[in-house]
Amino acid sequence: xxxxxxxxxxxxxxxxxxxxxxxxxxxxxxxxxxxxxxxxxxxxxxxxxxxxxxxxxxxxxxxxxxxxxxxxxxxxxxxxxxxxxxxxxxxxxxxxxxxxxxxxxxxxxxxxxxxxxxxxxxxxxxxxxxxxxxxxxxxxxxxxxxxxxxxxxxxxxxxxxxxxxxxxxxxxxxxxxxxxxxxxxxxxxxxxxxxxxxxxxxxxxxxx
Numbered sequence: 266x267x268x269x270x271x272x273x274x275x276x277x278x279x280x281x282x283x284x285x286x287x288x289x290x291x292x293x294x295x296x297x298x299x300x301x302x303x304x305x306x307x308x309x310x311x312x313x314x315x316x317x318x319x320x321x322x323x324x325x326x327x328x329x330x331x332x333x334x335x336x337x338x339x340x341x342x343x344x345x346x347x348x349x350x351x352x353x354x355x356x357x358x359x360x361x362x363x364x365x366x367x368x369x370x371x372x373x374x375x376x377x378x379x380x381x382x383x384x385x386x387x388x389x390x391x392x393x394x395x396x397x398x399x400x401x402x403x404x405x406x407x408x409x410x411x412x413x414x415x416x417x418x419x420x421x422x423x424x425x426x427x428x429x430x431x432x433x434x435x436x437x438x439x440x441x442x443x444x445x446x447x448x449x450x451x452x453x454x455x456x457x458x459x460x461x462x463x464x465x466x467x468x469x470x471x472x473x
Contacts, residue, residue: 328371339378350427383472384409384443386398387439390417390418392417397454398441398454401451401458402441404458
């Protein structure tokens with residue numbers, strides 16, 4: 266056998282291994298590309314549901330405590346929990362009497378709450394600014410009457426003030442909420458009313 270036969274054999278094997286490796290990489294790249302195209306097309310035909318799935322699984326949604334507070338106070342006439350400290354972040358379960366709900370279940374309940382109670386007003390019965398806000402709202406032919414939470418008639422008024430301060434940046438009364446969003450007090454409501462923006466917000470919320 267020629268002396269260079271073994272090196273040539275090794276070269277052939279190395280060459281074969283090289284091309285085999287390239288072929289495997291090419292197949293892998295093709296598979297990855299095919300999967301990517303498939304996910305893209307699926308995402309387009311399902312209105313972004315695939316992207317939404319990845320987003321929701323990798324980034325849990327932060328619970329909106331203010332919505333939880335509104336849910337608790339409109340669902341029943343019960344006082345806020347005795348051990349609750351309004352200045353501290355609360356576990357979402359507390360707003361459903363310590364019964365756990367998933368994000369999807371919360372979203373469904375909060376959406377229903379906003380549809381049923383599009384206008385919620387935190388007020389005081391004797392407060393002139395609260396009376397002014399009520400008078401402004403009375404000028405509209407609301408399909409669904411506002412829910413008035415009269416803080417001065419509740420033993421848990423201090424907790425309500427602390428929660429409003431932390432969650433809306435305002436602990437004075439009134440605090441007018443439309444479609445789950447705090448609009449502010451009587452002065453802010455007057456500006457929105459006179460500019461016509463309040464009517465638009467009420468319509469968008471389904472109150473008009």
